[in-house]
Amino acid sequence: MDNAENDAKKRLEEMERELVERLTSDELDVVERKRKVKAKLSPKYEIRIQTKHDPIVEETKLYREMAEEVDNRYERYINRTESERDKSE
Numbered sequence: 001m002d003n004a005e006n007d008a009k010k011r012l013e014e015m016e017r018e019l020v021e022r023l024t025s026d027e028l029d030v031v032e033r034k035r036k037v038k039a040k041l042s043p044k045y046e047i048r049i050q051t052k053h054d055p056i057v058e059e060t061k062l063y064r065e066m067a068e069e070v071d072n073r074y075e076r077y078i079n080r081t082e083s084e085r086d087k088s089e
Contacts, residue, residue, distance in 0.1 A: 054081050
């Protein structure tokens with residue numbers, strides 16, 4: 001019986017050691033993976049594309065054709081974009 005108990009204890013200790021090893025190595029991999037993802041996400045340069053028309057203005061015009069705005073929430077934005085477009089032309 002002592003031999004069987006010792007074998008069971010050894011197997012249990014081996015399983016616990018393996019579990020600890022897997023958990024800690026996986027934890028390091030996760031930390032390293034997160035660091036690499038952050039490094040890939042943070043751009044060194046910002047790219048902006050200028051367009052001839054503003055999709056927000058176009059969408060607002062379509063909505064205004066379908067329904068009436070209650071508070072003219074986008075009026076200032078549309079006026080500003082139209083004045084900027086006129087200046088650029």
